[in-house]
Amino acid sequence: MSEVNLKGVVKRFGDVQAVAGVDLHINSGEFLVVLGPSGCGKTTLMRTIAGLEKPEEGQISIGARDVTALPPRKRGIAMVFQSYALYPHMSVAGNIGFPLKAQGRCPDRAEREQRVYQAAQMVSIEHLLDRRPRQLSGGERQRVAIARAIVSQPEVLLLDEPLSNLDAKLRAYARDELKGFQRKLGITTVFVTHDQIEAMGLGDRIVVMRDGLVQQVGPPQAIYDRPQNTFVATFLGSPGMNLQLVSDQVQRGFRPEHLLPLGELPPGAAHEPFSWRVTRVENLGSDRLLYGHLADFRGEMQLTVSRLPSNVTIEIPLDTVCEFGVAHDQLHFFDVASGERLEEGVAA
């Protein structure tokens, strides 16, 4: 259990900056999720922390140690790869016990077996120890990979999209379990994903990345409620935030679940009225998505989405002008050129 500090980390591949100067502080015992679209440098950032990539610039420290120049084996980390990277020629027990065979870690055979068993028990796969990886299902492989990662009691656990190979049903279950292990072990964890549901559900804090740069860091709810720029606003949420130009300099944004029929707005709240035509309705069971177009200040139409929870049963007629509104405190304002968030006072 240690904190991790990154200072001005830069990693280039040829002319491309995969990580373009990242400062990050990860608290001891924290579950930090790095979220971003594919190619944003999140995996490279993790591999840099692991020591599998050498940064061109910057400094990385784990606990009180500067590990920038150290090879992976001396960093006190463990990693779960996206493909799990289980050793196909070893049994499950061999896989889990492999890190203990590294020089001087655990020379005593009986103790090694004991620790392998405990790690396997932790993820409930003690009945699979004699199997080979190819005889396991996706979920079982993932557990073996986690057991292998925690058996050597690392200071920092790195997880590279470990849930992306599981089917959707198993994923929700695995999320819950993963969070459970992490709480039990209290291990500093960095989790890389492109899936915002995983990020929102798992992270104590989320780091949103784009083009090798950190866009915003904070607790999931804070990032969702106060996105720092238009990228974060539209990337988080499904669908993302609606954006509408209100002048050459300013655009305003509102989340689909806040664009509601006038009758559904909180009574007495000041609101911004929107008249629009709904052209398509998607019923998702738990809620309804309404698609339509809103005119911006120049009169150009922009695709807009509203999300109504299932307890709002009001009939929405298609291709008819409907009166909707957004409560004032749910409106966000962004600079058009930079995409950065504007404080409400400035916008008004």
Next chain:
Amino acid sequence: MATLTATPTPAGGPRLLRVLRGTLYTTAVLFFCLLAASPFLVMGVVTFQTDQDLYRRGASPFDYEDMPTLEHLDNLFNDTRYLSFVRNSTVTGIAVVVVTLVLSLPAAWALARLTGRWGERAGMLMFIVYLVPPTLLFIPLFRIIVQLGLRDNLLSLILVYPSISVPFSTWLLMGFFKSIPPELEEAALVDGFTRYEAFWRVVLPLARPGIISVVVFTFTLTLHEFIYSLVFISASEVRTLSTGVPTELIRGDVFFWQPLLASALLVAIPVGLVYNLFLDRLVQGFTLGAVKG
């Protein structure tokens, strides 16, 4: 009862067809096995035939008319240097296999992993080297061997054979190493091992089919290679099988058929057994090497 007899057994026709097809298949396989094995059968039979039997007109090569004899085996083992040829070939073979593995394993790994696009090109160049035939090289190489004072010394062969086996083996192993995900090595690095240990404990065991292919290929190469062996070694006691047997058992135009065939058979059997033992892995090895890289 009536309905039972009236209903035709639905499986009757197809079952007959299946049996017929099975029989046909087995017959065909047996035929080709026999065809492939027949030279070895003839060798085995002829080994024990007397001269009169062997040269009798109209006699079947698969049959004995005179009593079988051990005379020719006795002749092969006691009157020729056959055993020393076998020993020389084995020593050379093992040494060349070791040299080949020591050179080609790290080379192939490096070419597959560390140099990216240059690895491909360097691999291609190595393969081109492999395409230069020994018939072009033996004269310049002979001068080098003479200058090194290695004439009539097995070291000359141990030194020169890798020039054939290393490029081929490197190429073959490259395909193997490329098929092993780099993530496995990285996992080993993270799990606390050095790059060397990762190679030794994770990459090598996974490349075992490739390594077996290299061992078998290299060993059989040293067994049957003729030109270098003939040119570099003229002293009978240092000769290997490929040159020793024909020089001692063929005098002018007289072929001593029985010991000649016996000597070939005795070497072929163990090699054949080893091939069969690893057949699946060998096929996997060569096809992988062919497709990848």
